[in-house]
Amino acid sequence: MNIVVFVKRVPDTESKIRINHETTSIVEEGLSFIISPNDEYAVEEALRLKEAKGGQVTVVSVGTDESLVILKKCLAMGADEAVLIKDPAKETYDGLRTARVIARAVEKKFPSSDLLLFGKQAVGADNAQVPSMAAELLGFPQANVVIKLEIDGNQGTAHREIEGAMEKVTFSLPAVVSAQKGLNEPRYETLKGIMAAKRKVIPVVTFEELGLSQEETAPQVEVVRLEMPPARQAGKIIAGTPEDAARELVRLLRNEAKVI
Amino acid sequence: MFLVFIETREGKIKKSSLEVLSEAQRRGGELGEDVAAALCGSNMDCLNPEIFSYGASKVFLLENDQLGAYSSQGYATALHQLAQELHPKAIFFAATAMGKDLAPRLAARLGVGLASDCTGIAVKDGTMEFTRPIYAGKAFLSLSLKSSPQLATLRPNVFPLVEPRNKAGEVVKKDVAIPESRIKGLVADILREKGEEMDVTEADVIVSGGRGMKGPENFALLKELSAVIPRSTVGASRSAVDSGWIGHQSQVGQTGKTVSPNLYMAFGISGAIQHLAGMSSSKFIVAVNKDPDAPIFKVADYGIVGDLFQVIPPLKEALKKALAE
Numbered sequence: 001m002n003i004v005v006f007v008k009r010v011p012d013t014e015s016k017i018r019i020n021h022e023t024t025s026i027v028e029e030g031l032s033f034i035i036s037p038n039d040e041y042a043v044e045e046a047l048r049l050k051e052a053k054g055g056q057v058t059v060v061s062v063g064t065d066e067s068l069v070i071l072k073k074c075l076a077m078g079a080d081e082a083v084l085i086k087d088p089a090k091e092t093y094d095g096l097r098t099a100r101v102i103a104r105a106v107e108k109k110f111p112s113s114d115l116l117l118f119g120k121q122a123v124g125a126d127n128a129q130v131p132s133m134a135a136e137l138l139g140f141p142q143a144n145v146v147i148k149l150e151i152d153g154n155q156g157t158a159h160r161e162i163e164g165a166m167e168k169v170t171f172s173l174p175a176v177v178s179a180q181k182g183l184n185e186p187r188y189e190t191l192k193g194i195m196a197a198k199r200k201v202i203p204v205v206t207f208e209e210l211g212l213s214q215e216e217t218a219p220q221v222e223v224v225r226l227e228m229p230p231a232r233q234a235g236k237i238i239a240g241t242p243e244d245a246a247r248e249l250v251r252l253l254r255n256e257a258k259v260i
Numbered sequence: 261m262f263l264v265f266i267e268t269r270e271g272k273i274k275k276s277s278l279e280v281l282s283e284a285q286r287r288g289g290e291l292g293e294d295v296a297a298a299l300c301g302s303n304m305d306c307l308n309p310e311i312f313s314y315g316a317s318k319v320f321l322l323e324n325d326q327l328g329a330y331s332s333q334g335y336a337t338a339l340h341q342l343a344q345e346l347h348p349k350a351i352f353f354a355a356t357a358m359g360k361d362l363a364p365r366l367a368a369r370l371g372v373g374l375a376s377d378c379t380g381i382a383v384k385d386g387t388m389e390f391t392r393p394i395y396a397g398k399a400f401l402s403l404s405l406k407s408s409p410q411l412a413t414l415r416p417n418v419f420p421l422v423e424p425r426n427k428a429g430e431v432v433k434k435d436v437a438i439p440e441s442r443i444k445g446l447v448a449d450i451l452r453e454k455g456e457e458m459d460v461t462e463a464d465v466i467v468s469g470g471r472g473m474k475g476p477e478n479f480a481l482l483k484e485l486s487a488v489i490p491r492s493t494v495g496a497s498r499s500a501v502d503s504g505w506i507g508h509q510s511q512v513g514q515t516g517k518t519v520s521p522n523l524y525m526a527f528g529i530s531g532a533i534q535h536l537a538g539m540s541s542s543k544f545i546v547a548v549n550k551d552p553d554a555p556i557f558k559v560a561d562y563g564i565v566g567d568l569f570q571v572i573p574p575l576k577e578a579l580k581k582a583l584a585e
Binding site for chain 2 (some may be wrong): 011013014015016017019026037038093094095096099118123124125126127128129130131132134135136137139140141142143144145147156157159160161162163164165166167168169170171172175180181182204215219220221222223224225226227228229232234235236237238242243245246247249250251252253257260
């Protein structure tokens with residue numbers, strides 16, 4: 001099986017986000033960056049499928065040179081190859097643009113892919129657009145927000161999370177699958193893996209090499225502004241015995257907040 | 261014209277679709293656009309009166325045997341055909357599991373941008389500005405779309421419902437052509453766990469537990485508390501989920517789900533930054549925690565500093581009494 005996993009570099013979920021003066025982007029200075037946590041489940045699933053069925057796992061990121069760090073991590077986890085598609089732009093918050101780059105990369109560089117794996121969404125832009133858009137551009141079926149995946153020959157079955165239930169989706173390969181927490185428990189890199197990853201060369205592919213025109217990579221989304229959420233004020237601390245405090249809380253929820 | 265995709269589950273319209281219809285009506289009113297609704301499947305006529313009462317003047321029923329089971333490819337093909345015919349100014353979806361699966365597929369087919377999971381739409385100089393949380397709500401992005409039609413998914417539980425009115429409209433049935441080869445994946449079955457629970461993204465009230473719950477068995481206390489409150493469900497922090505105390509589908513926060521209920525009650529949750537990001541757009545927040553310095557108190561409207569195990573039983577009784585009145 002030829003599996004390609006798409007990963008993105010995002011700010012650590014423990015970090016505070018600040019916005020620049022122009023209110024057009026976040027301040028990257030002082031932030032630490034990680035592979036988007038949902039993408040780790042995708043990498044792990046690819047490695048497990050390869051271990052069970054054989055094949056090749058290639059990890060790809062669309063981003064700046066700084067994304068090489070997360071690609072190295074994926075190699076250290078056990079991926080066979082990694083490729084960076086160099087994006088001259090930083091975060092555009094535009095899913096279609098990224099999906100077009102990915103669809104073209106699959107056509108030109110990975111035409112014999114059986115499975116494209118993604119995280120359900122990049123923790124950051126939170127669009128949850130790219131997997132479905134890439135699937136449509138390539139004419140592949142999709143299964144998103146997947147917590148169980150089985151591949152049997154040319155057929156796949158996935159359980160995907162919906163509100164209060166699970167959808168069982170059946171599809172033919174090649175296909176797009178996006179991973180959700182619960183699919184698996186991602187492995188740690190081994191020391192041997194880290195050493196091997198250090199020696200690996202990660203090829204860098206440009207938009208020009210993929211034959212992407214400026215029109216195709218022009219964002220459809222125009223950032224008007226970024227802003228901080230309205231600050232919440234600390235409210236009332238209700239004193240008294242647990243019984244008194246509980247009764248007072250219910251009274252406030254009913255008469256003041258009017259939410260019950 | 262604004263087109264609203266209406267999602268049904270088990271023959272019923274989802275509340276979040278009615279919220280989208282309501283918002284489309286408000287913004288359509290500002291921009292002088294009529295609201296039409298689109299449904300995929302068959303035997304949907306009984307739903308028309310409800311759709312009209314929430315402001316649609318037309319309903320398009322997209323009928324095809326292949327649309328009986330949901331498939332992103334089938335539904336996107338059907339909506340694409342309708343969009344090519346109607347040229348709507350905008351197409352709106354609820355940001356539900358289905359809406360998030362379908363809208364990007366349609367956007368790519370149309371070659372247009374998509375505003376995902378919006379919590380606000382403003383009309384400025386005759387165009388729409390969409391506001392959406394990014395970094396799970398640590399920041400907000402306002403954007404405009406350069407392409408037409410404008411596609412957006414709207415977060416459930418955020419946009420208020422309009423008052424339903426008794427009103428008629430036009431029903432248009434469309435046979436859509438979907439080549440069999442187009443559908444390469446579909447929903448074969450819907451699996452429910454026993455004791456079907458409301459999803460945290462749809463609940464009006466979330467009763468949430470963290471490390472302070474001390475163990476999986478104590479989540480039963482939260483389930484009992486939730487059972488007293490209508491339209492409520494149990495949520496959890498990452499540490500409770502990672503400890504295996506409760507399933508990951510209940511996780512609230514940046515690596516779980518971002519929620520906006522009317523009331524979020526946090527028991528034994530200290531308030532890590534990634535958790536606060538996922539729940540601080542709740543309308544009201546209650547925190548119960550032993551530690552008076554826990555960061556959760558900085559965002560809570562009401563706080564009780566104390567032992568949650570002593571607070572939950574009288575709270576349940578007081579709620580039961582108040583709700584029975």
